[in-house]
Amino acid sequence: MQALTLFWFRRDLRLQDNAGLYHALKSKFPVLPLFIFDTDILDELDDPQDARVSFLHNCVQDLQAQLQELGSSMLVRYGKPREIWAQILEEFAIAEVYTNHDYEHKAIQRDEQVKALLTERHIPFYTFKDQVIFEKLEVTKADGGPYTVFTPYSRTWKTKLLSHMEKLEGAGEEAISFYLKPYPCEKYYANFHQIPPLPLPALSAMGFHTSNIDIPPNTVSRGLIKTYDKTRDFPYLLGTSRLGIHFRFGTISIREKARRALELNETFLNELIWRDFYAQILANFPHVAKGSFRPEYDRIEWRNDEKEFEKWCQGKTGYPIVDAGMRELNQTGFMHNRVRMITASFLTKHLLIDWRWGEAYFAKKLLDFDLASNNGGWQWAAGCGTDAAPYFRVFSPAAQQEKFDPEYKYVRKWVPEYGTAAYPKPIVDHKMARERCLEVYKIALKPL
Structure with missing residues (x-):
């Protein structure tokens, strides 16, 4: 059986300027690429038309097509990574494994499990910053x-x-x-393992279907x-x-x-x-994944009104720029950066709903969801994170509207009933909500 280097694609779905792939291609053995549709991640998704899974599947198909033009192919599997790796080690003579770093806690645990499995077989596991x-x-x-x-x-x-x-x-x-400096992977494409096309699991076989949400282009x-x-x-x-x-x-x-x-x-x-x-x-500071960067903010007594949270999710708060943002998110998987700050501030400070509720909703809906950035942004809005807006800074939705969408062009695009009797009244008064927020935060942050 021919000895192979295996390169594991994860958050690096490209052949060009890819750090780990570059080093793999310069190794002593032909390179067999791998991608795993990870059920530990996919099983947590509740939308069978999740646009990110559809996008991911398309990316893997594109990579497969590029590799086939080079006379190679990619091994694509569906399941739990540790179980998949155990199978692969029985099927192939893997001499070395290369991949790129991942920084999320679950990904680190996954990599440690795989590394332990490889170490048992004396197979090196190399990772790179990318x-x-x-x-x-x-x-x-x-x-x-x-x-x-x-x-x-x-x-x-x-x-x-x-x-x-x-x-x-x-x-x-x-x-x-x-x-x-770019990693010139293309110089070493000849080092891909030369094999006939390998099968790719169908999206439907994994319980998902093609999404009708458009993906933005990768050029600007x-x-x-x-x-x-x-x-x-x-x-x-x-x-x-x-x-x-x-x-x-x-x-x-x-x-x-x-x-x-x-x-x-x-x-x-x-x-x-x-x-x-x-x-x-x-x-x-890995504790930020579950709690406030500043632990004293975990003492805040959130109201966590489920009906108000649902109105925020649906874009029916009666605050037009907040509602426009939430509807844009729900329909497209995208929300404008400025509006992300406005909607997050509204949820945490006007409604006094735990920032983790909003963080989880964004994680479910955003095409570009990234744990580190999403978490950092939500903690900034709630005042409990690094470099955070001070807790007494409470965005006025009306002032934000006047400054960033004065002619209501954005609002009218996403909230067509704005200005009619069909549009809901504000679910909370801004002045009252601001005063309530300041009082609740002040009590929570009082030195013990």
Whole structure:
């Protein structure tokens, strides 16, 4: 039986500029790619038309087609990773395994189980950084500890990025940061294992069906990035990249987008830095996945009114910009970044509903759901996270409406009955809700 290197695709669904794949292709053995439709994840989804699963299936089909053009194929399995790996080790002579880092707690547990299985057979398991520019403790304070405030983190991040400039091979005199250099996988495509096409599980065989939700393209114009700082806050404009789902599943390279942002727009670059910031928060403070970054905020006595939560979910709060955001999310799997802040602030501070309820709802609905970023954003809105808005800052939906959608273009797109008798009255008075919020937070945060 021929000895093989196995490369395990996860959040890196591309052949180009893929760190782990590059190193696999440079190994001593032919490379057999693997993708596992993980039932530990899929079984938690309650929508058989979940657009993310449909998108994932399409991505795997695309990868399979690209590999077949190279005379290779991908091993695609459906089940629990540890059980799948046990089967694979019986079927193939696996000499080495390569993959890219994942930072979420369940993914880390999964990888530890697989690594233990491989170690029993004396098979090396190599992992690489790929989905962020800087991870874990690569950007630290002077004392070596992790940053918990974004602005100084971003300054150090940029200093480190620009501290090591090199000429890019084949690009003349152009200099590029060492940390943004692409991995030239294409030079080694000949090292893919040459095999006939392997079967791919049908979406229906996994209990899912094709979604009718459109997926944003994985490209964005130079013009949009150039004007990003001027357009990104207005939800009625197409002023954001909508690349989130592609970053989430790695169908685009973070290094390539960071090079573009560095060239064109610092505000866009800052958004990529936020991704790194929240990823390192999750890695260094794993308790944030279930509780407040600032533990004292777990003392807040949330009202958790289920009827009000349902109205928020449905976009029937009587606050038009909140309702427009929730309906956009429910219908498209996307919500504008500014409106995410508004809707999250409304749920946690106007309705005094636990931020974890909203976080879980976004996790279920967002195409671009990423645990680190979603968690960081919700804790920011609730005031309990890193770099958080102070608890006494309570967004006024009316003021946000006036500032970012003054002509109600966004609202009328998603809430057509606005301005008619069919539109509901506000479920809570803003002034009363603000005062109630301040009192509840004040009591909870009183020193013990």
